[in-house]
Amino acid sequence: MPRLFREKPFIHDGCSITESDFGAYTEVGAGSRIAYSSFGDYSYCDRYADIANATIGKLANIAAFSRIGATDHPLQTAACHHFLYRSDDYWDDAEPDAAFFEHRKSRRAYIGHDTWIGAGAMIKPEVTLGDGAVVAAGAVVTKDVDPYTIVAGTPAKPLRLRQPPEVAERLIALAWWDWPHEQLRNALDDFRSLSAEAFLEKYQT
Numbered sequence: 001m002p003r004l005f006r007e008k009p010f011i012h013d014g015c016s017i018t019e020s021d022f023g024a025y026t027e028v029g030a031g032s033r034i035a036y037s038s039f040g041d042y043s044y045c046d047r048y049a050d051i052a053n054a055t056i057g058k059l060a061n062i063a064a065f066s067r068i069g070a071t072d073h074p075l076q077t078a079a080c081h082h083f084l085y086r087s088d089d090y091w092d093d094a095e096p097d098a099a100f101f102e103h104r105k106s107r108r109a110y111i112g113h114d115t116w117i118g119a120g121a122m123i124k125p126e127v128t129l130g131d132g133a134v135v136a137a138g139a140v141v142t143k144d145v146d147p148y149t150i151v152a153g154t155p156a157k158p159l160r161l162r163q164p165p166e167v168a169e170r171l172i173a174l175a176w177w178d179w180p181h182e183q184l185r186n187a188l189d190d191f192r193s194l195s196a197e198a199f200l201e202k203y204q205t
Contacts (some may be wrong), residue, residue, distance in 0.1 A: 006181070009039070012047075024181070029064065036105050037069070040113070053105050053125065057113040058177040062136070068123040069109040074100070102147075112147065113177040131172055134162055147172060163196055170200050 004010055010020035014029035020034045023041035028034060032049040045051060048061055052069040062068070073080040085101065087094035095175035107125035110115070115129050118137030123129065130147030139156040150159045150167035163171065179187070190199055 015039060023058070030116070040177075054109040054111060054123075056111045057115065057131070059114045060109075060111050062118040063121070065116050065120045068117070068121050069107075069125050069176075071104055072125065097144060111164065113175075132162055132168060134170040167196050167200065170204060171196060174200065174204050176203070 002082065004025045006024040007184070008024040009028060011017065011028045012032075014031040015028050016033040016035075017028070018035040020037045020039070022028075022039045023043070025042045026039045027044035028039075029045050029047040029049060029133060031047055032045055033088045034045075034049075035052040037051050037056065039056045040060065042058055043056050044061070044063035046064035048065050049054075050067045050070075051062070051204040052071055054069040056062070056068075074084060077084060083090050085097035088096050104125075109123050109125055110128040110161040111123070112129050113134060114131060114132035115133050115135075117123065117129075120138045121135045122140045123135070124140070124142050127141050128142070128144045130136065130145055130149065131146075132148035133145045134150040135141055135145070135156065136150065136152035136159065139152050140154045140155070141151060141156040143155070145151050145156070146158075148162040148171070150162050151157060152159045161168070163195070176184075176187075187203070190202060194202065
């Protein structure tokens, strides 16, 4: 019996979900916090992920304790504390700074299809991870990452390519992540056993 289903996400205990939506076969690990974000089909995050203001593609693999769209504090003002924008938490006659929160929500991170974000990694706001990109554990990603590129470090820098450029281009053109569920099942043995090049030779017409 499958554990994941098309109809609704598998959300583990202790999660906080705010104005977010989830595609088919998605999963949110225990204790995770998801706010103002969307998960594409088959994408998941492991335990205690913190994801805000992010658009996650299909089949994204997000490891435990990772953070996407890590929110910023204002630095151009005299203070950078919460009381500037969560003012109603401190005074009866103060309102929250709605414009600040709207600006924060507009600074979206974009995570491509078939990506892997390692444990404890951080993806800053307005960063785009290309399809097939990999982020090493503990990395802090402050700039866009090209498709099928592996990055590591603080700040993250390219380590090596996951696939050669010509193979990456063909995989993106094939867009197997858009295949129907049954087609993915039918190709499962080939996904497991074939190299990317051999898989393309078989399925790219």
